[in-house]
Amino acid sequence: MNENTSPVTIADIEKIAAEKIPGFAFDYYSSGADDEITLRENSNAFDRILLNYRVLVDVSSRDLSVTILGEKISMPVIIAPTAFHRLAHPDGEMAVARAASAEQTIMTLSTLSNSGLEEVARETNWPLWFQLYVFKDREVTRELVSKAETAGCKALVLTVDAPLLGRRIRDVRNRFNLPEGIVVKNLEPFMKEMLPRDQESGIAGYFARNLDPSLSWKDVEWLKSITRLPVIVKGIICREDAMLAVENGVDGIVVSNHGGRQLDTCSATVDALPGIAEAVSKKILVLMDGGVRRGTDVLKAVALGADAVLIGRPVIYGLGYDGEKGVRKVFEILRTELDLAMALCGCRSIGEIKRSLIVK
Numbered sequence: 503m504n505e506n507t508s509p510v511t512i513a514d515i516e517k518i519a520a521e522k523i524p525g526f527a528f529d530y531y532s533s534g535a536d537d538e539i540t541l542r543e544n545s546n547a548f549d550r551i552l553l554n555y556r557v558l559v560d561v562s563s564r565d566l567s568v569t570i571l572g573e574k575i576s577m578p579v580i581i582a583p584t585a586f587h588r589l590a591h592p593d594g595e596m597a598v599a600r601a602a603s604a605e606q607t608i609m610t611l612s613t614l615s616n617s618g619l620e621e622v623a624r625e626t627n628w629p630l631w632f633q634l635y636v637f638k639d640r641e642v643t644r645e646l647v648s649k650a651e652t653a654g655c656k657a658l659v660l661t662v663d664a665p666l667l668g669r670r671i672r673d674v675r676n677r678f679n680l681p682e683g684i685v686v687k688n689l690e691p692f693m694k695e696m697l698p699r700d701q702e703s704g705i706a707g708y709f710a711r712n713l714d715p716s717l718s719w720k721d722v723e724w725l726k727s728i729t730r731l732p733v734i735v736k737g738i739i740c741r742e743d744a745m746l747a748v749e750n751g752v753d754g755i756v757v758s759n760h761g762g763r764q765l766d767t768c769s770a771t772v773d774a775l776p777g778i779a780e781a782v783s784k785k786i787l788v789l790m791d792g793g794v795r796r797g798t799d800v801l802k803a804v805a806l807g808a809d810a811v812l813i814g815r816p817v818i819y820g821l822g823y824d825g826e827k828g829v830r831k832v833f834e835i836l837r838t839e840l841d842l843a844m845a846l847c848g849c850r851s852i853g854e855i856k857r858s859l860i861v862k
């Protein structure tokens with residue numbers, strides 16, 4: 503792409519970001535586990551899904567907005583929790599929060615953010631959700647939950663697909679670690695030692711020592727008992743777990759395989775989505791993430807039963823491309839594409855996006 507041309511697609515933004523973000527950090531952001539089969543499948547699966555569409559519907563006015571946990575957002579695209587934004591841009595999570603606010607959508611802040619919960623919360627007028635990893639020391643989790651409540655977060659997103667960290671080969675080869683001066687702000691008070699450099703990948707060592715692989719539905723119950731915030735469980739990929747989520751009284755799930763970064767060769771999320779949506783049968787919120795790069799991907803996910811999607815890497819690439827403006831550009835592209843896809847499918851609102859749009 504010509505340097506002076508402005509990006510037209512998310513893929514264009516990724517290409518520019520690859521040039522601007524330091525190599526080790528771009529590897530960290532873009533990689534998946536092992537052979538990266540699931541990473542590719544997340545996107546390839548969207549490409550395999552074909553659309554039916556209706557014509558001669560008056561689509562002269564279209565509404566992309568949707569209501570999630572009682573809050574209206576401008577389109578069914580939410581910011582996924584991703585770690586370490588300052589490796590992509592010095593403004594890091596603060597810029598992402600400002601973009602979320604301007605684009606009128608929800609941002610989910612990772613436990614592993616470089617900026618602190620409270621300072622990020624001040625940058626957005628739209629709902630901020632907080633993603634939680636549960637540590638062996640439950641007091642750390644309790645403290646994070648209380649901080650999230652005080653900062654005005656509107657939901658907790660409990661990540662359940664990382665009892666151990668997936669093996670990202672590029673990070674192992676690069677001995678990925680945080681450069682001097684970049685901190686994990688929310689954990690600073692608890693970290694006795696900052697991600698040490700003697701492990702094959704420093705962050706993997708940190709997780710292995712501190713995350714709790716014994717996490718179970720009992721802990722979900724415990725989390726619900728210590729917070730008044732809605733709890734969303736992130737990292738569900740099979741029907742059985744989706745049904746357990748409903749039984750255990752959580753407020754929502756994210757159908758997710760962690761962007762192909764955990765168990766390689768597991769199913770693409772959009773392939774898992776219809777069965778899960780059917781099992782949940784609208785009893786709780788169903789979100790999905792993984793491989794969403796086009797407006798048609800958003801439309802397909804909604805048609806297959808998602809209330810909204812989350813995007814991870816596109817936000818980071820936007821941030822690397824041009825900070826807050828770059829993240830806004832990602833949203834502008836997806837909004838334009840979704841709006842066009844809806845018009846061409848004969849849909850005037852998100853509610854009109856139905857399963858019948860998907861070719862069987």
Ligand SMILES: Cc1cc2nc3c(=O)[nH]c(=O)nc-3n(C[C@H](O)[C@H](O)[C@H](O)COP(=O)(O)O)c2cc1C
Nearest residue numbers: 531582583584585612661760761792793813814815
């Ligand atoms: C660089 C990176 C860091 C991530 N960090 C977290 C995290 O801290 N917590 C979490 O729950 N998920 C994390 N994820 C997973 C994302 O929330 C999301 O599931 C995934 O990125 C969606 O796929 P996509 O990148 O194709 O949109 C991370 C993903 C990436 C790519």
